[in-house]
Amino acid sequence: MTIPAFLRCDVLEDLGIEHGFGTRRSQATEVPGLVLVTQVHGNTVLRVPPLDPKAEADALWTDEPGLAIGIRTADCVPVLLADSGRRAVAVVHAGWRGSAAKVCERGVFELARAIQGEPAGIIAAIGPHIGPCCYEVDPPVRRAVAEDAVFSPSARGPGHFMLDLFALNRLQLLRAGLQPQNIQRVGGCSSCDSTLYASYRRDGSGERMVHFVRMSFP
Ligand SMILES: [Zn+2]
Structure with a gap:
């Protein structure tokens, strides 16, 4: 089987929005002009342009025609956001x-504000990341997330949870106001599938996958 460099979301594809969720084969150089910034596991949402090479952010948005914005992950969740009217895109x-x-x-609020539109018109595609099959966490993570419904018991017993x-x-x-049918899932568990995905939990390496979305031309 040939491994694709990028996986696509049918809904974004139908809208004609160029995008991709990277696999182990993905390279930033395959996406001409791709803008990436330093990720710091925070909640800063940054507009590009302008682009400060020293910028630190975990979400980018743009309404600049032709501009591609991206992030890198290995287990974390990549999310692509696009206004169905094709006025702006974001990557989280x-x-x-x-x-x-x-x-x-925060990404949704910034995008909605940018287009002066409603979150109900925003499409979200959630890409490959570590699943609840493999993502065991401890009590400090559970306390920080503070959302009981997204945890399940771990086979390791008390004090361990699957997130x-x-x-x-x-x-x-x-x-944030998105419609259930506008939230799409692409790909599987990064840790389970070593053929397709990079996983920091599984391999402990610096290997990352690159995910992107490009603002359409009018
Ligand atoms: Zn898994």
């Missing part, structure tokens, strides 16, 4: 820290 990096700091919700980052980010996107 949400691990447990970013998710606890509601980085996805469902998809459920957590979906919940936040719904609270």
Whole structure:
């Protein structure tokens, strides 16, 4: 089987929005002009342009025609956001820290404000990340996330929990005003599938996958 460099979301594809969720084969150089910044597991949402090479942020948005914005992950959740009217796009990096700091919700609010539109018109595509099958966390993470419904018991017993980052980010996107049918899932568990995905939990290496979305031309 040939491994694709990027996985696509059908809904974004139908809107004609160029995008991709990277696999182990993905390279930033395959996306001409791609803008990436330093990620710090926070909840800062940054507009580009302008681009400060020293910028630190975990979400970017743009309404600049032709500009591609991206993030890198290996287990954390990559989220692509697009206004169905194709006026702006955003990319979000949400691990447990970013998710606890509601980085996805903040991304939606910034995008909605930028287009002076309603979150109900925003599409979210959630890409490959570590699933509740593999993502065991301890009590400090559970306390920080503070959302009981997204944890389940771990086979290791008391004091260990499995965290469902998809459920957590979906919940936040719904609270931010997205329609359930506008939240799409692409790909599987990064830790389970070593053929397709990089996983920091599994390999402990610096390997990352690159995910991007490009603002359409009018
Ligand atoms: Zn798994």
